Amino acid sequence: MGYYQKEIECMPREEIKKLQGERLVWQVKRMYERVELFRKRMDEKGLKPEDIKGIEDLAKLPFSYKQDLRDYYPFGLFAEPLKNIVRVHASSGTTGKQIVVGYTRNDLDTWKDCMARQFAAAGATDEDIIQVSYGYGLFTGGLGAHGGAERIGAMVVPTSSGNTSRQIQTMADFGTTILCCTPSYAMYLAEAIEEAGLKDKIKLKAGVFGAEPWTEDMRHAIENSLGIKAYDVYGLSEIMGPGVAYECSCQNGMHVSEDMFIPEIINPDTGEVLPEGEQGELVFTTLTKEGFPVIRYRTRDICSLNYEQCECGRTFVRMNKPTGRSDDMLIIRGVNVFPSQIEEVLLKISSGVTPNYQIVVGRENNTDTLDINVEMSEALFADDIKSIEKIERKIVTDLRSVLGIGAKVHLVNPKSIERSEGKAKRVIDNRNLRD
Amino acid sequence: MVKQITVFIENKPGRLMEMLKALAKNDIDIKAFSLADTTEFGIARMIVSDENAAKKAIDDEGVVARICNIITIAVPDEPGALMKALEILKNNGISIEYMYAFAEKLDGASVIAIRTDNQELADETLSKGGVKVLNQSDIEKL
Numbered sequence: 313m314g315y316y317q318k319e320i321e322c323m324p325r326e327e328i329k330k331l332q333g334e335r336l337v338w339q340v341k342r343m344y345e346r347v348e349l350f351r352k353r354m355d356e357k358g359l360k361p362e363d364i365k366g367i368e369d370l371a372k373l374p375f376s377y378k379q380d381l382r383d384y385y386p387f388g389l390f391a392e393p394l395k396n397i398v399r400v401h402a403s404s405g406t407t408g409k410q411i412v413v414g415y416t417r418n419d420l421d422t423w424k425d426c427m428a429r430q431f432a433a434a435g436a437t438d439e440d441i442i443q444v445s446y447g448y449g450l451f452t453g454g455l456g457a458h459g460g461a462e463r464i465g466a467m468v469v470p471t472s473s474g475n476t477s478r479q480i481q482t483m484a485d486f487g488t489t490i491l492c493c494t495p496s497y498a499m500y501l502a503e504a505i506e507e508a509g510l511k512d513k514i515k516l517k518a519g520v521f522g523a524e525p526w527t528e529d530m531r532h533a534i535e536n537s538l539g540i541k542a543y544d545v546y547g548l549s550e551i552m553g554p555g556v557a558y559e560c561s562c563q564n565g566m567h568v569s570e571d572m573f574i575p576e577i578i579n580p581d582t583g584e585v586l587p588e589g590e591q592g593e594l595v596f597t598t599l600t601k602e603g604f605p606v607i608r609y610r611t612r613d614i615c616s617l618n619y620e621q622c623e624c625g626r627t628f629v630r631m632n633k634p635t636g637r638s639d640d641m642l643i644i645r646g647v648n649v650f651p652s653q654i655e656e657v658l659l660k661i662s663s664g665v666t667p668n669y670q671i672v673v674g675r676e677n678n679t680d681t682l683d684i685n686v687e688m689s690e691a692l693f694a695d696d697i698k699s700i701e702k703i704e705r706k707i708v709t710d711l712r713s714v715l716g717i718g719a720k721v722h723l724v725n726p727k728s729i730e731r732s733e734g735k736a737k738r739v740i741d742n743r744n745l746r747d
Numbered sequence: 748m749v750k751q752i753t754v755f756i757e758n759k760p761g762r763l764m765e766m767l768k769a770l771a772k773n774d775i776d777i778k779a780f781s782l783a784d785t786t787e788f789g790i791a792r793m794i795v796s797d798e799n800a801a802k803k804a805i806d807d808e809g810v811v812a813r814i815c816n817i818i819t820i821a822v823p824d825e826p827g828a829l830m831k832a833l834e835i836l837k838n839n840g841i842s843i844e845y846m847y848a849f850a851e852k853l854d855g856a857s858v859i860a861i862r863t864d865n866q867e868l869a870d871e872t873l874s875k876g877g878v879k880v881l882n883q884s885d886i887e888k889l
Contacts, residue, residue, distance in 0.1 A: 688811045694753075698844075701785060725762070725810055
């Protein structure tokens with residue numbers, strides 16, 4: 313299907329490498345001058361910006377981590393003064409504190425290009441009507457897709473998430489041709505369309521789905537039920553948001569926008585760069601980002617890279633769908649959830665003693681469910697129901713405020729949560745979301 | 748006041764049984780019993796022959812229990828007797844959280860456990876109002 317910037321997307325690999333090298337040198341120098349933490353890490357390694365002469369020096373550079381965003385919360389890692397930052401987004405950190413990323417005007421511009429490449433690859437033109445059913449707000453999904461859709465010149469319908477009956481009515485009435493949302497919501501919408509008898513009125517031809525793991529089976533189910541082609545889009549707010557990598561009509565891996573990002577695959581335990589094609593942790597370096605640039609950021613997503621040229625003509629490397637995580641992050645209803653966030657909430661409630669708990673994630677009617685079993689203890693127990701219900705409600709409200717999604721809390725008997733080798737199994741994910 | 752044992756009952760079939768089995772095994776007699784339920788869990792409240800032994804037996808089953816004090820009164824077994832006792836609480840602005848009755852009578856009077864939002868004041872006003880408020884040794888006679 314179509315390209316948005318053919319001369320870049322199909323650039324010979326040698327030229328890509330050269331461009332990456334030049335941009336890397338620029339970025340390293342700039343960050344060394346402007347970002348204290350990066351300078352510190354470079355100094356610790358005895359590295360000066362001059363030591364980085366091109367792409368071949370990439371592996372010398374220090375890694376950066378999600379924890380850094382918490383340590384330098386909220387704006388400590390920005391490489392531009394706040395007056396040049398025109399937007400921030402935030403997502404969940406590993407604990408209660410959110411992580412914040414900032415964008416300059418140029419950053420928003422390149423982000424729009426990234427997403428426009430995805431839409432063009434999905435066949436979108438200025439004739440299309442793109443409905444963005446990702447949440448708008450601090451989450452990068454909504455506004456990220458929105459920017460790219462506008463850039464392509466399509467008519468954007470910013471429905472945001474939720475209110476399914478209005479979503480499908482809008483889709484039918486406006487004649488939406490391309491849908492953007494999480495794959496599980498796409499499944500849910502497909503069912504709702506069926507139930508509402510609106511199938512004949514739906515004009516969808518493609519969908520751009522991301523922000524959570526999904527399988528090939530889900531893809532087929534969505535494609536069949538909505539009669540569309542379903543494209544997988546990858547991104548994370550620390551790097552940019554949706555559009556870091558995008559799928560073409562070959563549906564055989566997502567092309568990383570290599571003029572803006574360098575991907576690497578490393579061994580998550582040793583940090584060593586793995587040979588081409590091997591599976592490991594995905595690491596990104598942002599080449600053009602001004603507001604919040606990162607060098608060798610550990611995504612914790614496990615995948616592999618395929619440098620063979622794609623049949624679509626694009627030369628950009630393809631990453632396969634992440635097959636797992638090198639940490640314990642869960643993606644529930646498109647939201648990143650760390651067990652440590654839940655633990656922190658429970659710790660606060662039971663005055664310093666963490667009760668034993670278990671997180672159970674499932675999927676019912678294409679919607680993720682989050683249940684948290686908390687072992688009852690004398691510290692939590694009281695003679696009156698009111699106090700216990702108050703604790704229960706507080707756990708629910710605090711979790712909602714920290715995670716941004718609802719959870720069901722069940723109080724269970726002490727020691728009833730299964731333990732293996734004395735340690736309770738913290739997370740049970742019954743969804744089977746990886747191929 | 749009288750010792751009550753309160754037990755957390757997880758919302759799963761058989762949980763109440765397990766607790767009762769533990770009491771039976773340890774020869775503990777239940778003098779009064781109530782079960783409150785919510786959508787998520789239940790709470791059993793009991794007055795038993797030996798609350799410490801009961802707590803230990805329940806703890807050993809891996810169930811959470813707590814011992815607390817509760818006001819227990821004896822009212823004549825006649826129409827209006829309970830109403831009169833409760834009127835004293837109402838007149839003193841005390842509200843009742845829960846109450847339940849004993850299986851056995853004490854010298855022909857009905858025995859009732861009452862939990863209020865102000866246990867000390869309830870104890871005092873009931874006694875002053877001429878209601879027979881029981882203590883632990885009275886319960887042992889039951």
